[in-house]
Amino acid sequence: MTTIQYTPPTFRHKLSAMLAETRLRLINISRYPGQLVMEFIIPIVFAAMPMLLGQATAGDQAAANFAANTGTANYVAYLLIGANVFTIVSGAFWHIAYWVRFEQETGTLEAVYITPTSSPVLIAGVCLYSAIRSTGTAVIAFLIGCLIFRVNPFQGDIILALLFLFVGLIPLYGIAFIFGAVVLKIKESQSVLNLMQWLVSFLMGIFFPVTVLPPFVRFIAQLFPPTWMVNGVRSALLGVGFFLETWYLDMAVLWAFLLFAPLFGIWVFTRTEGNLRGNQGIGQF
Amino acid sequence: MTAVSPHKKEPYERMSEPMATLSAFAAMVKKEFIIQLRYPVEFVASFAQIFLIVVVLTLAGLMFAPDGVQSESSSDVTGLVVYGFVLFIYLSDTLWSVGFNVRREQKQGTLEQLYLSPASKFAALASRVALTLLWTGLLSIGAAVLMSSMLGELPFHNGPLALYILLMTLSGTFGTGFAFAALTLRIKEAANTAVNLLQFGFMVFCAPFFPFAALPEPMLWIAKAIPLSYGVDAFRSTLMGYPNGFPELAPIGVELGIVTLFGVAMPLLGFWLYRKAENQARRRGSLSEY
Numbered sequence A: 001m002t003t004i005q006y007t008p009p010t011f012r013h014k015l016s017a018m019l020a021e022t023r024l025r026l027i028n029i030s031r032y033p034g035q036l037v038m039e040f041i042i043p044i045v046f047a048a049m050p051m052l053l054g055q056a057t058a059g060d061q062a063a064a065n066f067a068a069n070t071g072t073a074n075y076v077a078y079l080l081i082g083a084n085v086f087t088i089v090s091g092a093f094w095h096i097a098y099w100v101r102f103e104q105e106t107g108t109l110e111a112v113y114i115t116p117t118s119s120p121v122l123i124a125g126v127c128l129y130s131a132i133r134s135t136g137t138a139v140i141a142f143l144i145g146c147l148i149f150r151v152n153p154f155q156g157d158i159i160l161a162l163l164f165l166f167v168g169l170i171p172l173y174g175i176a177f178i179f180g181a182v183v184l185k186i187k188e189s190q191s192v193l194n195l196m197q198w199l200v201s202f203l204m205g206i207f208f209p210v211t212v213l214p215p216f217v218r219f220i221a222q223l224f225p226p227t228w229m230v231n232g233v234r235s236a237l238l239g240v241g242f243f244l245e246t247w248y249l250d251m252a253v254l255w256a257f258l259l260f261a262p263l264f265g266i267w268v269f270t271r272t273e274g275n276l277r278g279n280q281g282i283g284q285f
Numbered sequence B: 001m002t003a004v005s006p007h008k009k010e011p012y013e014r015m016s017e018p019m020a021t022l023s024a025f026a027a028m029v030k031k032e033f034i035i036q037l038r039y040p041v042e043f044v045a046s047f048a049q050i051f052l053i054v055v056v057l058t059l060a061g062l063m064f065a066p067d068g069v070q071s072e073s074s075s076d077v078t079g080l081v082v083y084g085f086v087l088f089i090y091l092s093d094t095l096w097s098v099g100f101n102v103r104r105e106q107k108q109g110t111l112e113q114l115y116l117s118p119a120s121k122f123a124a125l126a127s128r129v130a131l132t133l134l135w136t137g138l139l140s141i142g143a144a145v146l147m148s149s150m151l152g153e154l155p156f157h158n159g160p161l162a163l164y165i166l167l168m169t170l171s172g173t174f175g176t177g178f179a180f181a182a183l184t185l186r187i188k189e190a191a192n193t194a195v196n197l198l199q200f201g202f203m204v205f206c207a208p209f210f211p212f213a214a215l216p217e218p219m220l221w222i223a224k225a226i227p228l229s230y231g232v233d234a235f236r237s238t239l240m241g242y243p244n245g246f247p248e249l250a251p252i253g254v255e256l257g258i259v260t261l262f263g264v265a266m267p268l269l270g271f272w273l274y275r276k277a278e279n280q281a282r283r284r285g286s287l288s289e290y
Helices: A011-030 A034-068 A075-097 A099-106 A110-114 A120-149 A158-184 A190-203 A213-221 A225-238 A245-279 B017-037 B040-062 B077-109 B111-116 B123-150 B159-205 B218-223 B226-238 B252-285
Strands: none
Touching: A011 A034, A034 A120, A034 B040, A034 B159, A075 A099, A075 A158, A075 A190, A075 A225, A099 A110, A099 A120, A099 A158, A099 B077, A099 B123, A110 A120, A110 B077, A120 A158, A120 A245, A120 B159, A158 A190, A158 A225, A158 A245, A158 B159, A190 A213, A190 A225, A190 B040, A213 B077, A225 A245, B017 B040, B017 B123, B040 B077, B040 B123, B077 B111, B077 B159, B077 B226, B123 B159, B123 B252, B159 B252, B226 B252
């Protein structure tokens, strides 16, 4: 008689499971090319709204007024950066928050939970998928937007801007885990996520510098990693000015978020998940 | 064994056709309202979301003003943005509430039951619009008050005519919603992408947040081919008291004609399209498919 012995998954196994989840999601989204095309269009249209309003109301003074208020006359790039970082941030929230609901709706949640792989490993795969999808579409949308509005997309310190973007992604996904926990708890949460998406866009200064906000709101905004991420990208590309005067101090703050936010997010998520599994069950929807 | 008499009296009193439709409509509105009440968080969140959108867009607009957030915009600019925003909320809510609710019934598995009942199909669609009218009306008033407090005094002229234009534009918008519901029955899950596409198309070509003059010439021609653009232009120009350069797309008489035609013909066209799509779905057996 052969006995089967359980061996806990090694790091290699976990990595393989994580990458399989990423691949599954990428294959899934590749079946919806229309949705991907929309992701290129949305940030451009979104940035075009204030741009067209500003051009129509301020006329020839649009660039000068914008420079006086934000620190750069290049309002096209400024607004496009804001709109694209916003799509990355909201993408992170939706993709992570809806991981469980996606599995619930496709009827695969129970199968996932009886495998020896832990849910944080699978969510890490979803994070990787989300980062590839959101960052890829945001960069392409930025380039297309710059071409449409005839501004040079390759200006400023591109390497530094990308560094701010990629470092900022990690604490961002840490926060997304917390939203994932909220969705687990309240289930049908589309409106709450919509609201959070707009709250985030307001706090990170999607179309304006957070310095225009009242001091208390500004303080809250600066506790939020995407605020540092978007300002870092704008400062690197357009020279609008770092919060702490130099790029390495702003980057240090982002690194502090990077060390804290993911651990805290995973802790909140696993705790919520554990509570739900111990009470009414996670499969209820 | 009991024989069934062909002349047996019905155990209930049959309502006259208009009363039956009205009763079905009232019951469906009540059902939609009860569903909304079951999600109080969603109710509050959707309201708060509108205010955040208003604040974000207003702050973005003020970045182009000489004194930034300290600026007080001219009342024409305020009117342009606020009244455009009101129509935008209505269109957006109609597309989601009419078109997407059909999808929700499909997902919940209750669409077939609705079709098996003798209830009016028009009442089923219109019931979704009724709550939109009420709820979005409240949202619009709230958003208008908030925006005018941030941007400056709101111009208000020609109230009755503006109300007529609003009603006709909304009627046309609801017709667009019916047509979208027909599309939803055909394209199913892709309806999510389609509604986004329509919304963003409206944001660009119907210029709710900026004057039509800001559009480049080729895009302006597309805008002129969309009846809803005339609704936006006529509505805000009328409320602003026709300042210099407004209405932008055509003389007000022509715009009123287009808006009236849109308001009368679009619901009929939309409902006709919906019935056609519904019959096709019934023939194919795809009504409950998702």
